[in-house]
Amino acid sequence: xxxxxxxxxxxxxxxxxxxxxxxxxxxxxxxxxxxxxxxxxxxxxxxxxxxxxxxxxxxxxxxxxxxxxxxxxxxxxxxxxxxxxxxxxxxxxxxxxxxxxxxxxxxxxxxxxxxxxxxxxxxxxxxxxxxxxxxxxxxxxxxxxxxxxxxxxxxxxxxxxxxxxxxxxxxxxxxxxxxxxxxxxxxxxxxxxxxxxxxxxxxxxxxxxxxxxxxxxxxxxxxxxxxxxxxxxxxxxxxxxxxxxxxxxxxxxxxxxxxxxxxxxxxxxxxxxxxxxxxxxxxxxxxxxxxxxxxxxxxxxxxxxxxxxxxxxxxxxxxxxxxxxxxxxxxxxxxxxxx
Numbered sequence: 001x002x003x004x005x006x007x008x009x010x011x012x013x014x015x016x017x018x019x020x021x022x023x024x025x026x027x028x029x030x031x032x033x034x035x036x037x038x039x040x041x042x043x044x045x046x047x048x049x050x051x052x053x054x055x056x057x058x059x060x061x062x063x064x065x066x067x068x069x070x071x072x073x074x075x076x077x078x079x080x081x082x083x084x085x086x087x088x089x090x091x092x093x094x095x096x097x098x099x100x101x102x103x104x105x106x107x108x109x110x111x112x113x114x115x116x117x118x119x120x121x122x123x124x125x126x127x128x129x130x131x132x133x134x135x136x137x138x139x140x141x142x143x144x145x146x147x148x149x150x151x152x153x154x155x156x157x158x159x160x161x162x163x164x165x166x167x168x169x170x171x172x173x174x175x176x177x178x179x180x181x182x183x184x185x186x187x188x189x190x191x192x193x194x195x196x197x198x199x200x201x202x203x204x205x206x207x208x209x210x211x212x213x214x215x216x217x218x219x220x221x222x223x224x225x226x227x228x229x230x231x232x233x234x235x236x237x238x239x240x241x242x243x244x245x246x247x248x249x250x251x252x253x254x255x256x257x258x259x260x261x262x263x264x265x266x267x268x269x270x271x272x273x274x275x276x277x278x279x280x281x282x283x284x285x286x287x288x289x290x291x292x293x294x295x296x297x298x299x300x301x302x303x304x305x306x307x308x309x310x311x312x313x314x315x316x317x318x319x320x321x322x323x324x325x326x327x328x329x330x331x332x333x334x335x336x337x338x339x
Contacts, residue, residue, distance in 0.1 A: 041090065041325065052109060055075055056073075084106055088102070104172075124154060125172065144170060155184075168194070216233075218231075224301070
């Protein structure tokens with residue numbers, strides 16, 4: 001999510017690991033603990049042009065080469081709020097029988113200025129719900145930031161299932177004044193149904209006047225890299241942190257400046273686990289050049305110097321902007337590709 005002001009899957013190597021139903025980015029779990037992941041689904045928007053700020057979907061067999069679904073046209077359109085959506089997140093229930101898309105309620109292409117969007121924008125998220133990833137509900141609004149004093153927006157939402165509490169942790173960026181400092185912070189609330197949510201609380205607050213947007217968390221198999229959760233955030237750099245619980249103490253692991261990538265170059269971090277190997281991708285939206293997503297790959301998330309660029313990728317016919325990736329079982333993949 002660019003403000004103009006803030007510079008910002010289970011592998012097949014062991015049945016025992018499959019039985020843990022390991023959670024990936026966006027709160028996803030396998031539809032069945034015995035079902036391996038075979039494909040990937042990306043939700044994204046494509047830009048501020050007509051139809052760009054709507055819900056687009058793309059499919060991949062290998063996690064690096066993508067094909068636009070629906071001929072590159074929007075799969076879902078928002079008819080609520082601003083009637084535009086950006087930064088969509090795909091979420092799967094722990095039972096694998098329900099899915100949600102949560103997205104920023106924002107339509108810059110309609111003529112809204114970034115100043116209005118940041119300071120007088122929507123405090124709600126746009127939500128769609130499905131039982132099969134194919135047939136979706138009508139969109140609805142979930143007001144997550146309306147209770148925050150002086151809230152100017154609710155941007156770049158994500159959600160991850162918290163097995164410790166049995167509900168979803170929803171988190172997003174809001175521009176508001178706390179302790180006389182107005183800036184973007186990451187806030188969170190809890191929900192079980194994406195219809196109602198608990199009172200919002202500050203989740204991430206960088207020191208001083210440094211804002212933060214575009215955080216995404218991934219859960220990895222126990223012991224991989226030494227931590228259970230990793231998050232990447234746009235906070236002037238592209239910062240990677242780790243923790244053993246969602247609301248625990250997060251440790252800064254580093255940033256991506258050694259690759260020449262800072263918050264002035266990239267935003268919208270998007271995690272994905274490769275289905276067939278013990279390796280992860282961190283996709284970054286190259287907003288500064290308008291080139292769309294760039295993948296970095298790493299076999300171990302415990303050290304940011306493990307991330308390397310890869311040339312072997314293809315984003316398909318449309319530009320992919322800030323979104324999320326859901327690892328798909330064979331049954332899910334077949335349903336999607338039959339649509």
